[in-house]
Amino acid sequence: MVGHRLVEELADSSVDQIIVFSEEARPAYDRVSLSSYFDGKSAADLSLVPATGYPHAELVLGDPVVGLNLADREILTSTGRVETYDTLVLATGSRPFVPPVDGRDLPGVFTYRTLDDLDAIKEAAEGASCGLVVGGGLLGLEAARALRLLGLAVTVVERSNRLLPLQVDDGGGAVLLRHILPLGIGVRLDSTIVGLEPGHDGRVRRARLADGTEIPADVVVFAAGVRPCDELARSAGLEVGRRGGIVVDETCATSVPGVYAIGECACVGGIDGLVYGLVAPGYEMARVVVTQLRGEDASLGTLDTSTTLKLLGVDVASFGDAFGKSDGALELVYADHVNALYKKLVVSADAKRLLGGILVGDANDYPMLRTLVRSGEELGVDPQQLLSSGTQALPITGKALGEDAIICSCRNVCAGTIRAAVHDGADTVAELRNCTQAGTGCGSCVPMLTAILKEELEKAGRAVARGLCEHFDVTRQELFEIIAVTGIETFDELVRRYGRGRGCDICKPVVASILAGRPGSHPLDPQTAALQDTNDHVLANLQKDGTYSVVPRIPGGEITPDGLITLGTIAKEFGLYTKITGGQRIDMFGARIDQLPCIWERLVAAGFESGHAYGKAMRTVKSCVGSTWCRYGVQDSVRLAIDLELRYRGLRAPHKIKAGVSGCARECAEARSKDVGVIATEKGWNLYVGGNGGFSPRHAQLLASDLDEATLVRYIDRFLMYYIRTADRLQRTAAWLENLEGGIEHVRRVIIEDALGLCAELDAAMERHVASYVDEWKATLNDPQKRARFIAFVNDPDRTDPSIVFVPERGQHRPARKGELAAPSLTSAR
């Protein structure tokens, strides 16, 4: 495999001639997946080399090199062929080690390394009933699985006190056994075979153990270790390791110039160096040689002996200093024998860095943990937290992600692209979104974008911009303060004095939202109209086909029959599609922009007002039936919900605000998932804050309990105002709370105990809001200038949008889809 990798990588190099001499009669195959040969995979499936061989190299099968003439740079093969070389690479691998026990040569005894071995085992297994595997390491367990698949009853005999002794420790071994034994595989630990005995047919029949017991065995497989194939090197005079293996330095060069050794036959680091029996270090060695053959320098770094494997259905991972051999290393071990899980973390003496670990039963955390070991960076969390929550405990970091890792799945943007964008000059998330499109879909990748941005900027020694966007270096909170203190009323003045440039789609809506907090302001005022986002721009929600939806406010979700009839009548008149929303109100779809003022005229005349469904504002206060009707209701939740909704309607915020009031602990209004949730108790109301739905739902946390109504309202006032003042752009209350230093405790101190002395201000701000509230739509209808905006074509005010086409569905209608546009169908009445 390692030799094959070397040859592959030399594909378009300047090397003139490559000849590969192979001992086996087959071209390179995936030896790691050998056992899948019994899973239905054929030799062809396992082969790594195309049937036509290497296009750039000559492959000689079944003709091993038997002699080296290093002085003359010549090799001699078994068929007598002689070749001269400029560079010789020895990738002869290793051979299975068979301990010198009696009977090792009996028919029915095999090793487990080549496809030929496997063919022989398969043949021997027919008609056999008992299998024995000598050696409980990686290969031994693979062989055990293979024998099981062939229908034999299997026993594994292992010299050490645990299976996989090189990968797992005693504790991990005990848990591993809990996975393996139920599979019906017999395991004998602390046991050695002393002899194999034949039956009367001359084939192996049983094995004798050192403790005197006997195990029946028709097929015996030795998987008791490997020895590097270094005979060629020895006889040629190359330096070999004390325990075998061709000695190489960090460039994989042997003791003779022009000769390299890679893979399992090599001994890295002098005669007392290490022989690596894993493929990953082998590939690394191949890479080092290839790089040198291409004319550049290369050397081995620390070779990664981390392994993760799925063995017999069990996930096992072992990485870094798994056995805690480093000086002062401390171990954290979680051993759950009930669920057969084992997690061990080895940390530095100060518990700040991860040195290694062992996982059995669940290896999901392996990639991140291994990266932490290799990077050597500080954990930043309590290692016990890492043990319990796994990688979820870690702060979001892009460091573990390779260039190909997809960061934004909506737009299919990988980490490499983002890093490149940062190197090209992007230094805010906004700029990243602009140039890579990442984060412009659902937005859930933005935290990771931010993390990668920070990391790349730090790496490049550049400062992290904490400002809102390229036009403002200050944060949203700071802008809020600035506007409050200076009394600035227009965006232009703000950007001139405190920012730069002309603004963008990030800062303009933020400023608009802040300015909307000023009493008497209206989103469509001249100085703010142009700042608005799409929806606020027309006080309606844009739909996929260019129509808008209309949502009148239905406070607390309570509506009279006449109200329903009115809405129904209006919907029918304008041909609108109606649906009840999650916020307990009615949404009417399919309105053209020019129809909006007419529809709202009717609604306003009937006493309805804007529901602000289009804004980053207070949306609804849901309610349950409450004590008025419900058997269980403890307080009048409907009345309170209505009062709250009428109090906070029109309040603009960094993001939408949703509230709910439940009349008892059964919580039918689902208040716990709201930004502000109120639940009735015998003594009053419990106030919960910071709940969000959406992509990453969080439950609200209890802020205070058993409040009387006046206190409740005061606290909600302050909570909302504090959030509005200090949250980041588009940050919902849950995220805001999470990022607030001190979390809910801090909020309690600020709002209830008035620790920052802000309460008077917050109270006054809310009073101003309540006092100055005016229905936006009513105001729009009364203002000809604002009303004039509602036309489809600026240069043709009387023309309506012809691309709006509906088709009937379930008694109503919906926007026509692409293929349906040709067919004539329902269009709106006017």
Place this chain on the structure above:
Amino acid sequence: MTGPRLRSVHVVVVGAGVAAVRLAERLAGHSRYAVTILGDEPCLPYNRALLPSALGSSRPAARLRFHAASWYRRNGINLRTGTAVIAIDRKSHRVVLADGNDVRYDVLVLALGAASTVPMVSGIRRLLARRCRVFTVRTAEDVRRLTAALHHARTVAVLGGGATGIALATGIALRGREVELVHSDAYLLDGVVDRTAANLIHTNLEKLGVRVRCGAPARSIVEGSAGVRLVCADGGLVVADMVVVACGARPRVRLAARAGLSIAEDGIAVTSELSVVDDPDIFAIGDCAAALGKGEALAAWEHADLLASALLGAPFERSPFLRTIRIHTGSLDLAVLGQPLAGTPVTLHDAARSTYKRLAVENNRLVGALLVGDTSEAGRLALALRRPWTPLFLRGVLFRYQDVEHRGLLPTETDLLCVCRSVSVAGFRAALDETSDWEEACRRTGAGTGCGTCRTAIERFASRYKTEHVA
């Protein structure tokens, strides 16, 4: 003229320890039974199980006492302290006192307790008899004497590495003495904790200044001019100013044996109803009885509860006995609940924090818990120990970052929030309703003032009660 008055049944309890007081508490207020307690110690009954923690106190009995004298009077319990019983006359239903008087009984309850085991160390009995260098710890008086003797000692040897020995060793070390703890088995508290925990305890003890010797018991003791010399089975030598013996206890059965009652290997032979096999009018409870779960205060209470229920004709829900060991002195924090070595283990060993936690699960129930270094969850675990387990709850207990409250594991009405002081959930809740401050409620009910294990569970219970109680 009034009709014949129903005479109340006279229950005489020999012994005034943990079991005796609990029985009296249970029978108090029931006019059917008149209770007399005969205690040979001169002080008011106290909680013997907590004696090691009273080391250093000049009045340990007062500190650990269950009730004031007035309580006995108010509840019609005839408590006679300093009254030793020397014989039982079963035929005439009397017990004979040391001063020659006798007391008649209808029902006799033997609550004689246990005596300290004297280890097989040649020469030790002589020294014990002379009451100078060698001390056993069984009574409050023993502790008072020990405290006094410590003033003149610099080095102390403690024989026995069980719960009592460890508690005494740490208590003495905290008083600034050099302590050497000699334990015959391979590791401390073996059979009770696993190797990992024993190693941690060992390390902890060493940090406190207690040298630990395991694996070889003391074999002989010789008094010298400046203290004693102990020779251990492995040839090791321990030199100390004084020796404290904590090698277990054996049931006191002589009174029963002399009265012709059958004696089993581990105490007075009793039926499952704690009635002595040879005499329907005599019962045996606590350490002197050959009944389940000995050597623990909790077992004594269970016996007393069982007997009281039988006498009162009330149903007694026999819950499986829950062993509890709690040591919290200095930096050593240990809690053992139930059978942590049984079943299948789930363990968390954090070497960075020096904590170790082991939970044992059997047949989908939590059957044992072992906490070293961080016992804050002991209270919750004690409640959880009789219930089916859930991985979610237990992960929250093992790892301190997930405070998951599982509904099924909240205490129910009939649970005892504090086992030592026998405070039920309902009782504590009533106290909370009155004071709304959980610590005040503890003071009023006595909850959490015993071994203290339940305090964290109580605090959590109280805060949950405050925020979420719904009619």
